[in-house]
Amino acid sequence: MDIPWVELIVALLKCVFSLAFVMQVVPILIWAERKVSAYIQDRTGPNRAHIGGIRAAGLVHTLVDVVKLIVKEDIIPSHVEKRYWFAAPVVAMSVALTTFTVVPWGDALTLPASVTALWGGEGPLSVPLQVAQINGGMLFILAIGSLGVYGVMLAGWASNNKFSLLGGLRASAQMVSYELAMGLAVVTMFMLYGTARLDEIAAQQAGPIWNWGVFGVLDNPGLDPLVLVGWIVGGLAFLLFWTSVFAETNRMPFDLPEGEAELVAGYHIEYSSLRFALFFMAEYAHMVVGSAVTATLFFGGYNIPFLDGQAIRENTDIILAVLGFGGVPASIVFAVIAWRRRNRPFYKALPADDIRHREPRFWLAVWSLSALAALGLGVVGLSGLVGGTALGPELVAFALQTGSLFLKVLFGTFFMIWIRWTIPRFRYDQLMDLGWRTMLPVAIGTVMLAGVWVIVREAVQAA
């Protein structure tokens, strides 16, 4: 039997990459949650743990947290339903990670014949940058995303604890209420895009910024006032979807399942050590995936505005030069800021032999190296060595588009954190009220308006 080794290895690499994409954001998010909440509330946030005197604005605390959660005692209460209790955190985590498989993080990476020849391949190989290319990609997300609540429900039920059970109940009721609005928002976008494949959805949003989903997916807007209808449809669908994402990820205005004021910790009250860490990471992974899906549906996915994949490949050298020579002054500014921080009262108050005096020097060195690297990148761009090769532009396009999605995800998750520390929690009846009596009618109206827009859009584009 002929085993397609190359395809297997490529698929495996893509799995590892998408896993790493989600998992590397999680520690950043935990740090950001602490630091952003601190700054919003006029506190300093984490700033004491350090490695060799480098505190990195509290990033070290995240590392310390991981060590703590691994080393802590794993308590298994005697009254839990063991089988389901063990399964719950695994379900929560794996579901959160599975959802990311259909999100594209770049258009196809074409390996030239010179590379494929290494393993005896014939001709160039085009690798789509998406783990699973499913025809109903968005439906897959809806299906798997709602499975996430099973982890919460299992935990709530298996813990044999009133608080946990209430948390699980609330999670499932909330899921039922908000899934509808989310589904209708997605239906709206299906109508606008005409496809459920996420790679096609992302590809349709390439080019100028008004191709993005929030603007109603329109190729050439012109000055027709009817364009506003598209903006309203896209904007409403985005609002509905984004609110539902908050409910789906159990984030702040809707985090009733773990409302600590009345439920202590909700569904994960009986969990400790790494099992708790799994729930914790699953919440943040959900945030990442929710942001990634929102970016793909509404904000161009991996696309950089006004710079589609073709343009990146044709102008690789110019882009590299601009990035490099733009990065030099930016790095220098950061280096200057880092070096000036040694004059802060904090460092003046430290004893002379304190190890943390290294910090300004360390960051000066880091940013100087960064400036040198940027300079090198600019020189490479000027020399025009990369653009001429077959592989170079492909890799640059891959890096830029993945970076673009990464930035959008970071902004989305930052927005979630920002909302969390701004809005108080809903009461349970208010939550149900908002879901059934406000969002559902608005969602139905949006779908109808979208039908109108799809017809009007053709007229606008024809004009």
Added chain:
Amino acid sequence: MTVPALRHERTFVERLYLPEIVKGLYITLRHALKNLFEQDLPTIEYPDVRKPMPERYKGAHRLTTRPDGKVKCVACMCCAQVCPAKCITIQAGEDPNDPIEKYPVEFQIDMLRCIYCGYCVEACPKDAIRMDTGIYEINAFTRQDMVHNKAYMTDLMDGHKPLAETFYRQQAGSAPKGYDTDEQRVLPVDGSRGL
């Protein structure tokens, strides 16, 4: 009597909910950005940075000295008498070179009992005891280390005074009589020391 709750009649814009969220987001973002760029937070990073204490702050006691280095205290017992917590123990003695005034052979304050009322300072006719050191970290693992004696209270050490337990163990002969240098830093739970 029932008092009707004051209810704010919400306007249409407020009932739309989203504009209010945007207002809230603006406020929190303003705080976050201001704190990010100015780094001017009211937090004092305590063990590293310390707030200067006000001049009249009542901290740990000290015994003032005369120009020749002897303590001003004449063991008149005014402070011990006025102390509402009965935490001052003075052992008076006579100096053969000074037939007029007594002096304290030992002067101990049990900081576990002291309530920092400052009466001792007010009662003193010789301005011999003051609470102006600004020291507020008065802590120890054993009860005996919570007793400040004459040697500890006289020596100011230029504002870098260590905790009493360090002082008593490092400065030979400074510890109070009967001080047990072998005592464990943490008390046994069975109370075997007859506490």
